[in-house]
């Protein structure tokens with residue numbers, strides 16, 4: 135699949151933003167006034183920035199408002215509805231914290247649950263596609279949610295022991311989720327029943343090979359769904375993004391235990407770079423079954 | 431609504447004969463012509479006089495099939511929307527632009543609602559949807575819904591443009607939900623098949639496999655008239671052999 139910067143940015147930053155909102159809703163850290171404002175500002179910048187990036191991906195954004203209508207059947211629609219509801223609920227909680235020095239724990243908890251649900255529905259947009267065997271597995275939502283919580287915990291700051299420990303453990307869980315996703319994804323590719331033979335129905339006759347493509351130039355299908363460059367560098371990008379997203383942040387947190395601001399900052403920067411690398415690969419490495427028709 | 435109808439009154443669709451298609455691309459051209467001048471946004475071309483790139487609703491691939499024994503065959507393979515009964519492209523659509531008609535099962539895009547997210551094209555296993563980059567909306571085969579019911583056209587023209595155009599009679603149009611229709615009989619007789627049945631889309635369109643090739647009794651076309659060279663050629667053969 136074509137790794138469009140808009141979708142990479144969308145999944146990476148909305149995940150981080152909603153992850154942070156999930157922690158803030160639980161009072162981790164439980165700040166009021168200006169400090170709370172700073173944290174909410176970051177969370178909203180990431181979450182809303184990510185959502186706006188996804189709007190940039192649309193070819194006809196003037197109809198974007200209509201995407202709230204099909205929540206009964208469409209995960210993309212559900213994601214939009216949930217994102218907006220979550221932003222409103224958490225905003226009410228945030229206003230209490232910032233301006234009135236009050237915490238509404240029940241509302242905060244609802245906001246946290248909604249934040250995680252939003253990330254889950256983002257992941258389902260990809261998970262539901264049987265046409266991309268690598269994505270079509272339960273490891274996709276697990277990975278998206280785990281990344282979001284790990285990133286959220288990092289962004290929440292390492293001011294308390296609880297947050298410090300949580301960030302550490304969540305990073306490890308996300309690392310496991312990532313490894314699992316790669317493994318299961320590789321298996322899905324190997325065990326996928328679909329090939330040029332089933333795609334054309336000619337597999338019963340013999341071995342099928344394309345000898346002439348249907349068009350001499352490129353087209354939307356090739357640009358969007360038959361992206362082959364990523365598959366070549368997959369192994370290298372995996373290693374780099376894994377080290378950046380998990381290994382360095384864990385080491386930084388442990389090494390700077392006495393100076394959690396420095397350790398936290400280092401961890402956040404590398405983690406974000408790692409998330410972007412991993413998401414690039416998530417798209418670039420995925421093979422859509424339509425590639426079969428083109429023998430790619 | 432992007433939920434699918436549980437059942438449709440008819441199942442209009444195409445039957446494509448892979449045995450007779452000669453790969454002339456006439457259906458590709460007539461499809462583009464009709465659908466550029468009629469329903470919805472025209473099918474745009476980019477850089478038409480350079481390296482052309484554009485939107486088409488129908489494309490013809492060409493394959494070589496090598497059986498276990500005997501020579502390889504060429505098969506021309508036209509591909510357009512299969513108007514699936516369980517169409518994944520419809521249910522993923524967030525805006526309600528994509529829908530499947532209850533009356534005849536045709537899958538359409540309402541361009542006034544489409545936001546151009548492209549998710550439906552990702553959900554389609556067959557590459558049957560292309561986002562028009564000029565109009566910013568999703569384009570797909572309409573089964574020429576603006577021809578088949580059009581009483582302003584002479585009756586013989588009330589079929590999809592590709593079917594009307596095909597010079598080799600490789601494309602057939604009809605109700606695949608009615609077991610007594612000509613197309614259903616053709617499918618039964620020739621062993622019509624689904625593409626990628628493993629993905630569970632239940633396509634309405636069917637493909638007729640190429641007929642099995644006949645085989646010759648003898649291994650070679652002609653029996654050799656002389657096994658050994660005689661006369662001058664025999665002498666030359668011997669002489670060259672010895673050198």
Ligand code: SF4
Nearest residue numbers: 511512513514519554
């Ligand atoms: S062929 Fe593709 S576009 Fe057509 S109905 Fe099936 S899934 Fe949808």
Ligand code: SF4
Nearest residue numbers: 523544545547548550
């Ligand atoms: S591109 Fe248009 S028709 Fe396709 S899913 Fe998006 S809004 Fe629906």
